[in-house]
Amino acid sequence: MASSLFSPTNVGPVTLANRIVVSPMCQYSADDGCANDWHLMHLMQLAISGAGLVVLEATAIERQARITHGCLGLYSDANEAALARVLGAARRVAPPHTRWGIQLNHAGRKASAQRPWEGRAALGLREDPWPTEGPSAIAAGTHWHTPREMSLDDMTRVREGFVAATRRAVRLGFDVIEIHAAHGYLLHQFLSPLANQRTDPYGGSFENRMRFPLQVAMAVREALPPGVSLGLRITGSDWTPGGIEVAETIAFADALKARGVDYVCVTTGGVVNARIAVHPGYQVPFAAEVKASVKLHTRAVGMIVDARQAETIIATSQADTVALGRAFLDDPRWVWHAAQSLGDEESIVYPPQYERSKPGLWAGAQLARPGTANAS
Numbered sequence: 001m002a003s004s005l006f007s008p009t010n011v012g013p014v015t016l017a018n019r020i021v022v023s024p025m026c027q028y029s030a031d032d033g034c035a036n037d038w039h040l041m042h043l044m045q046l047a048i049s050g051a052g053l054v055v056l057e058a059t060a061i062e063r064q065a066r067i068t069h070g071c072l073g074l075y076s077d078a079n080e081a082a083l084a085r086v087l088g089a090a091r092r093v094a095p096p097h098t099r100w101g102i103q104l105n106h107a108g109r110k111a112s113a114q115r116p117w118e119g120r121a122a123l124g125l126r127e128d129p130w131p132t133e134g135p136s137a138i139a140a141g142t143h144w145h146t147p148r149e150m151s152l153d154d155m156t157r158v159r160e161g162f163v164a165a166t167r168r169a170v171r172l173g174f175d176v177i178e179i180h181a182a183h184g185y186l187l188h189q190f191l192s193p194l195a196n197q198r199t200d201p202y203g204g205s206f207e208n209r210m211r212f213p214l215q216v217a218m219a220v221r222e223a224l225p226p227g228v229s230l231g232l233r234i235t236g237s238d239w240t241p242g243g244i245e246v247a248e249t250i251a252f253a254d255a256l257k258a259r260g261v262d263y264v265c266v267t268t269g270g271v272v273n274a275r276i277a278v279h280p281g282y283q284v285p286f287a288a289e290v291k292a293s294v295k296l297h298t299r300a301v302g303m304i305v306d307a308r309q310a311e312t313i314i315a316t317s318q319a320d321t322v323a324l325g326r327a328f329l330d331d332p333r334w335v336w337h338a339a340q341s342l343g344d345e346e347s348i349v350y351p352p353q354y355e356r357s358k359p360g361l362w363a364g365a366q367l368a369r370p371g372t373a374n375a376s
């Protein structure tokens with residue numbers, strides 16, 4: 001019987017061939033926002049993964065919106081041309097059903113940071129730091145830069161930056177635009193009272209705190225042609241007393257749905273340092289609550305690593321799609337292996353050049369992946 005994981009689904013106007021999404025993952029390897037050969041390699045291997053949707057990493061809407069010096073950007077013609085090269089190459093080798101998304105981001109008070117392998121700390125004076133901005137002049141933690149509180153003009157500039165980056169992404173042919181409103185970056189900072197202490201109409205009540213993120217979402221929506229899907233990555237919990245809890249997440253998702261947003265991806269954490277009990281599928285209950293309450297296309301993410309675990313999430317309607325991050329870095333052929341273990345190999349498109357690696361055609365598969373060799 002065909003699996004739920006490999007059944008098609010619609011995300012707004014876009015049809016996905018299966019429920020598997022490559023989660024956005026910063027590569028911290030760009031040159032002033034420009035994609036290079038690392039991104040080419042990264043996207044080329046994901047291109048033939050068989051995932052229904054590949055979402056490119058958090059991409060800065062302006063130069064100062066980058067998390068690190070290595071973040072991808074869509075704030076210049078050079079950025080756009082560089083991304084056209086790597087995306088074009090990836091599209092040319094991908095199975096035709098593959099859909100492509102890009103996550104647009106402003107890092108807010110978490111900008112001007114070191115790459116993970118440099119320590120993840122705020123950039124020091126000798127590391128070419130830049131001034132950061134946020135809803136309030138509250139640092140993300142000790143030793144972080146204190147951001148400048150954004151004025152209404154700053155907010156207009158940032159909203160227009162999201163729109164300008166969206167227009168570039170549309171020109172590049174992306175099927176899906178994802179706005180990052182989680183992991184403690186700017187739009188999440190506006191949503192969370194842990195980072196937003198404003199006393200104007202953009203702070204205080206949840207209605208006020210979601211005003212700016214909603215304005216950004218609406219401006220991006222208006223810039224999109226009919227065939228492009230719009231989603232947001234949102235937070236299910238700040239894991240901290242006084243922070244966002246799932247009732248507010250549901251209210252936010254409801255407001256997004258009312259404004260024509262096609263999907264949400266529910267993640268958690270990142271606005272402050274919090275203790276999170278991570279275990280397989282630990283964020284799925286937040287997605288399930290949002291999906292059940294709001295009836296909006298919902299993606300789950302976080303420690304989804306096993307094909308049967310992913311199948312159960314979809315089959316039991318806890319989410320409409322699942323995003324995997326590290327599992328794809330570890331195994332870009334995750335989709336093929338999942339199809340094998342679910343006995344659903346007909347659902348995937350092997351590039352003919354690699355067809356001889358199919359378990360049924362290669363006795364060595366038993367040695368490479370014990371337990372899956374006879375699944376086809």
Ligand SMILES: Cc1cc2nc3c(=O)[nH]c(=O)nc-3n(C[C@H](O)[C@H](O)[C@H](O)COP(=O)(O)O)c2cc1C
Nearest residue numbers: 023024025026057058301302303304324325326327
């Ligand atoms: C190397 C790396 C980079 C990431 N970059 C982003 C990003 O650009 N945007 C984002 O929303 N999440 C980012 N994340 C989080 C992942 O998208 C995902 O939500 C998280 O890793 C949990 O999923 P997993 O357990 O399947 O890896 C990143 C994670 C990793 C490991």
